[in-house]
Each structure stands twice: as structure tokens, then as C-alpha cells.
Amino acid sequence: MKKLLLIEDEPVLVDLxxxxxxxxxxxxxxxxxxxxxxxxxxxxxxxxxxxDILLPIRNGIAFLKKLRxxxxxxxxxxxxxxxxxxxxxxxxxxxxxxxxxLLKTKYTPDQLVEKIKAYLYKNGxxxxxxx
Amino acid sequence: MTIFALTCFVTGTLAGFTGFFVFLKxxxxxxxxxxxxxxxxxxxxLVGLGGTLIVNDPTSALIWQKVLYVGTIFIxxxxxxxxxxxxxxxxxxxxxxxxxxxxxxTIILFVGNLFIKGMKTETSFGYWPVExxxxxxxxxxxxxxNIIYGFILLRKKLQEKSLDLNxxxxxxxxxxxxxxxxxxxxxxxxLDFNIIFPPFHNFFVSGYLVFTALAIARYNLFDIKVILxxxxxxxxxxxxxxxxxxxxTLLLKVFGxxxxxxxxxxxxxxxxxxxxxxxLRAKLEVLYGELKKLDDAKSEFISIASHQLRTPLTAVxxxxxxxxxxxxxxxxxxxxxxxxxxxxSNERLIGLVNEILNISxxxxxxxxxxxxxxxxxxxxxxxxxxLRIKADAxxxxxxxxxxxxxxxxxxxxxxxxxxxxxxxxxxxxxYTEKGGTAVRxxxxxxxxxxxxxxxxxxxxxxxxxxxxxxxxxxxxxSRTRAEGTGLGLYIARKYVEMHKGKIWVESPGKGQxxxxxxxxxIK
Numbered sequence: 001m002k003k004l005l006l007i008e009d010e011p012v013l014v015d016l017x018x019x020x021x022x023x024x025x026x027x028x029x030x031x032x033x034x035x036x037x038x039x040x041x042x043x044x045x046x047x048x049x050x051x052d053i054l055l056p057i058r059n060g061i062a063f064l065k066k067l068r069x070x071x072x073x074x075x076x077x078x079x080x081x082x083x084x085x086x087x088x089x090x091x092x093x094x095x096x097x098x099x100x101x102l103l104k105t106k107y108t109p110d111q112l113v114e115k116i117k118a119y120l121y122k123n124g125x126x127x128x129x130x131x
Numbered sequence: 132m133t134i135f136a137l138t139c140f141v142t143g144t145l146a147g148f149t150g151f152f153v154f155l156k157x158x159x160x161x162x163x164x165x166x167x168x169x170x171x172x173x174x175x176x177l178v179g180l181g182g183t184l185i186v187n188d189p190t191s192a193l194i195w196q197k198v199l200y201v202g203t204i205f206i207x208x209x210x211x212x213x214x215x216x217x218x219x220x221x222x223x224x225x226x227x228x229x230x231x232x233x234x235x236x237t238i239i240l241f242v243g244n245l246f247i248k249g250m251k252t253e254t255s256f257g258y259w260p261v262e263x264x265x266x267x268x269x270x271x272x273x274x275x276x277n278i279i280y281g282f283i284l285l286r287k288k289l290q291e292k293s294l295d296l297n298x299x300x301x302x303x304x305x306x307x308x309x310x311x312x313x314x315x316x317x318x319x320x321x322l323d324f325n326i327i328f329p330p331f332h333n334f335f336v337s338g339y340l341v342f343t344a345l346a347i348a349r350y351n352l353f354d355i356k357v358i359l360x361x362x363x364x365x366x367x368x369x370x371x372x373x374x375x376x377x378x379x380t381l382l383l384k385v386f387g388x389x390x391x392x393x394x395x396x397x398x399x400x401x402x403x404x405x406x407x408x409x410x411l412r413a414k415l416e417v418l419y420g421e422l423k424k425l426d427d428a429k430s431e432f433i434s435i436a437s438h439q440l441r442t443p444l445t446a447v448x449x450x451x452x453x454x455x456x457x458x459x460x461x462x463x464x465x466x467x468x469x470x471x472x473x474x475x476s477n478e479r480l481i482g483l484v485n486e487i488l489n490i491s492x493x494x495x496x497x498x499x500x501x502x503x504x505x506x507x508x509x510x511x512x513x514x515x516x517x518l519r520i521k522a523d524a525x526x527x528x529x530x531x532x533x534x535x536x537x538x539x540x541x542x543x544x545x546x547x548x549x550x551x552x553x554x555x556x557x558x559x560x561x562y563t564e565k566g567g568t569a570v571r572x573x574x575x576x577x578x579x580x581x582x583x584x585x586x587x588x589x590x591x592x593x594x595x596x597x598x599x600x601x602x603x604x605x606x607x608x609s610r611t612r613a614e615g616t617g618l619g620l621y622i623a624r625k626y627v628e629m630h631k632g633k634i635w636v637e638s639p640g641k642g643q644x645x646x647x648x649x650x651x652x653i654k
Contacts, residue, residue: 010442016449023458054438083441085488087499104445105481108452 002120003027005046007037007063008081009055013104017050020109024117032056034063041073047120050112051098053082053089061089064096079116081107133257136184143177146170162216169209173312176202180319183259189250192259196247200240204270207277208233210309214281217302218288229277236270246270260323271320278313282306297416360405364398426495433491437484444484447477486618493625500629504540505548507579507651508533511570514553521560528567529560536574542654543630551623551634555583555647558619563587566644577653578632584646590638598636599624627651 004021008014009032021028029044031037034055041049049067053060060080068074080093080101090101099119102112150170157163179199183192208229215222240246248262285306289299371394375387451474454462462470492498515531522529552570559568566586573580590598599620627634631652638645 010446012446013442013449016446016453020449020453020458083438083445085438085485103441105441105448105484109449110452110456 001025001027002048003029003044003046004048004050004116005037005040005044006030006050007032007034007055007060008050008052009033010052017109017112020113024113034058034060034066037063038066038070038073041067041076042070045073046076048099048116049076049078050081050116051078053080053084053093061092061096064093064098068096077119079119081112133184135256136181139177139181139184143174143181146177147174150174162213165209165213165216169206169213172202172205172209174202175199176206176316178202184257186259187253189253189259192253193247193250193261196250196259196261197240200246201237203274204233204236204240207274207281211277211281211284214284217305218284220284232273236266236273239264239266254322254327258322258327260325260327263323267323282310295416295420360402364402368395368398430491430495430497433487437488437491440484441481444477444481448474448481451477483618486622489622490618490625493622493629498625498629500544501546502542503545505543505545506538506540507543507548507572507581508538510545510549511552511572511581514549514556515570518553518556518560521557522567525560525564527560527563527565528569529556530567530569532569532571534572534574538572538574538579539653541579541651543651544626547626548630548649548651551626551649552581552583554619554623555649559583559585559587559647563644574653575650578650579653580651581649582646584644586644589641589643590636590645591641595636595638599634 004026006014006017006021006028008017008030011032014030014032018028018030029040029046031040034051035057037049037051040046051060051063055063058066060082064078067076067078078098080090080098081104082101083104085103093101100115102115107115147170150167153163153170154167176199179195179197179202182195182198186192186195211229212226214220215226236246245264245266247267248264251260251262253259285302288294289302289306294302368391371387371391375384375391378384378387451470453459455467455470455474489498512531515529519529556568556570563585564587568583568585571582571584573582624634627649633650634648636645636647
């Protein structure tokens, strides 16, 4: 079962995606801020992180910078899923090696799941098998 | 007298006078006082230098050299003090040390031979260099450190983001002006180290005077623009009065006095208007600053509010889409359409938030352009393919009329232009019930034109005028449908204007279709 870590500070969205991802057969971990996100990432080693940008204390970009210098977790794929539509932030995130920068209002949960599956099983593996 | 000596005296006198005017205007202001004494030191140094260039014996030359060094010793202390006051820094201890050292070097200049040991022989152009004493080097070091620190302070102040534009200009003029002065002025020290060449560089010392004058005239540094106008008016009035007084005939006298009276009246008005202008400008600057702050706050508010709005919209979109996918159990048939309506309304809200954000970006000048060479033909065909399903669903034709001449690639922001053409064709389909839409691409002189004609509801004359303003959905379309936000065409106009192009619409009248035109320059 693939393990996802969702870093999102909006409880209603956390509930929504916890529902969606469990139904799709993922092991989903959720945290409300980037600091806890980093700790959980170290311990749980998720297959992919779904990251919000506007977060309390330290924002998503700061999280990415920290993540990329930690040897154990630096290679973890990250997908940004945010309400913030700012080209400079998007470019910075892409430079920090995120898979994609998705604007929340543009994608339904189903489309997000499709994107994640397409990435996780891009090597020709059968999606259902891996999950 | 040589030209070098003459320039020393002229520049010195001018420096003294400029300082004096500045002082006259604000005798109680510290900045004016310091600038006056600083200029006085420059004047003393230049007069001393001029003196050594005109005398013929070492004894008189030594006296002039001491005059020269009195000015020189005071320069670093006063310059740094001026910079500290101008930049609003505090430096109590350094002030005391500097005051003490200035006094100390002045004393040893006149007592003993630690500063100047004696005189060397006269140079070919008439200068008398000094034999330097043991404390001359420490003096030079102290001199250099003070000047460098002064410039660092000015530089730091210039980099402050909160600095207002006028103050920034003033400080930058003082910064570059005095820097020119110091660079060329300091070359004179070399003369006392057997590096002998005529002091032609002293011409540049007056550079700082020119710069200060500029700061005064254009940026009102010491508020002496008024006094300069007053002096000019009074001097001209006196000249006119004298001319009238000494005129030979009665007629000339009467004419002269009349001229004098008229000039005095106008001169008085002129001075008043200069004062008024300065006051008005100061007020305007304050107002402008406040307006800018308000505007920034508005943009920031819109941006934050819009981003915050997206979170609940995402939740609604997510939940409704999951309910529609039966993720929470089978949805009863009769609930399907109402849920789809909720979803569609939510999508419209999302669109509106995006458009408001785009407008706030455009109006704040923060919308960026991502230009690339693009084939408009490919772009249009791509959009038509995407929208064909919609046209087919309404049984409307959607045709593309090929250009008669090849259309070159043009440099555009593809995403923005695509969005405009997409919206226009989409609207045409939306507001047409019979017939269809034709898209034409053509080349005119140095421009490319896209025409989108439909057989739809058309536009009234009044509507055409308002169509590209913000929040102005026209009546006809709002009656039939209420899906648009009224912002799309306004954004389209702004995007086209960012490309230095034109967008407009023509329509013979209500119910008779309309044609939208986009014209983009070929660069």
C-alpha cells in the first residue's frame, strides 16, 4: 500500500482528502503544519507528499528547502496543491524539484488521485496492484 | 596668477557663498549649520591652495600651507557629522573622539613640527609642497576612515526601502557630488609626496558644488529655492530702479519707473507662486504617499481575500464531485441535477475569484508577460477543436476561414491570448441559438487580425461602448443567461493592451449577430 503524507492546515480539506485517499486504497497520513510534516516524513518515509503552500509558522517553500537538505528524506517526491496562484512561488517550488504545482480550485479529488497514480505508477506497474 | 590659482579662488568663494545661502535660509537647522561650516572648510582649503600657488618664497608659502591645512583638518569631521545628521544616525562617542582629534591636529599644525616639518622647493607650476611630519600619516588615515564611513552611512541610507523618493534623490546627489569632490580633491595630497603634477583635477572639485546646487534647485534640499528667487527678483528690481533713476530724458524715466513698478508687482507674485508651488508639492507628496499605501493595502486585501476564498470553494468542489461519483453511496436520481447545479455554481464562483485576482494583478502592474513566438493559426485551430463539441451540441456551425497570405509567427503571451480567443468563441456559441460562428485570421500591414463573427443575439449601440469596462455585462445577454461575470472582456482588453494591440466589437443591432476583432502587432 502506497503511503501518502498530506500537509494541509484546513480541517475540512483534510477530512475530504482523508476520505478520498483511503477509499482509493492509499495509506494516508495528515498533518496541519510543515514542522510536524518534516518529523512524520522522517519517521514514516512516505512515497509522496502532498503539500499546501500557505501554512502556519513555516510555509510550504520553507518546508521544501528543509526537506531537500535532509539526507534521508531529500528524495521524497512532493506534489504542491495550493490555493496560492503566484508565478514566482510556483517557479521556486518547481526549482525545488516538486512534481507539479496544482491550483486547488482547478482539480477535483478524483483528478488529483489520477495525477498521483500516474506519477507513482508511471513505470508501467498496474495501478491497482501497487495499491 | 595661474589658471590653477584662479580656479582655486573662484571655487573657494563659490563654496563659501553656497554655504552661506544655505545657512541664511535655516540658521537654526542643524543640517544647514553643518553644511555651512563644511563649505567654509572647503573654501579655506581652496584659498590656502590658491595662496601657495601665487607666492614666491617658502616663508609665505608655509603660511598659506597652514591656512590650507586648517581647512583640510576640519573637512573629515564636518563631512562625517553632516552624513550622520542627514541619515539620522547617532554617534556620541565617535563625535567626541573626532572633535578631540580635530582640535589636536589643529594645535600640532601650529605648534612643533609633528605635522609639517618644513617646505620643499617650489614646483614648476608654482606650488610649494610641504615636508611632512611624523603625525601626518596618522592624520591621513583618520581623514580617510572618516570619509569612507560617511559614504557608507549615505549608501546604507540610500538602500533603505522606506526612504521616500525625494529624500532618496537628495541623498544620492549629495553622495555622488561629494564623492567626485573628494576623489579629485584628495589627489592634492600626492603633491606632498613628491608626486608632482599641476592640480588641473581641482576643476572637478567644483563638481560637488554643481551637484549641491542641483540638489537645492530640483529637490529643495535646504529649502533655498525661495531665497534664490527672492535674490534674483530683488537684484533685477534694483537694476531697473537704478536704470530709471539715471535715465536722461523724462520719458525714459517715466518708462523706466513704470517698468520697475510692473516688474516689482510681477516679481512679488513670482516669489509667492514659488512658495505656493513648494508648499503644494510637499502636500501632494504626502497625499501621494498615503494614496499609494491605501492602494497597496487594497491590492493586498483582494489578494489575501481571494486566496482565502479558494479554500471553501475547493471543499465544495471536492465534496460535490465525490457525492456525484457516488463516493458516499448511491445518489438518488432526482438529486443528480440539483447537485450538478451546485457544482456549476461553485465553478462560476471559482472563475469569478480568478478574474478578480487577475484584475487586481493587472491594476497593480504585477501581471507578468510570458512572450513566445506563436503560430496564431495553430492556436485558433486548437481552440476550435476544443469547442466544437459545444457548437455541435447546439447544432451550430463553427468554421475557420483560412488567411489568403501566410501569417508569420508573432511574439505573444500564448496563455493569455488563448484565454481571450477561447472566451470570445465560447461566448459566441453561448449567445447564439441559430446559425453559428466563423473565425477568420488575416494580415493587415504590420498587424494580424482575428475576427470572430456570430449570428447571435447581437449588441445595441450603448452596450458596445460599455462592453469592455469592468463589471458591465450587457443587458441583452444578462436577460438570456447570467453566467458571465462581466469581467472577462475587461481582462481581455487589458491583456490585448499589454500586447500593444486593440480589441473591439461591431454589431448591426440587437438580434443581428456581432463580430469581435483582435488586432495584434507583428514585431
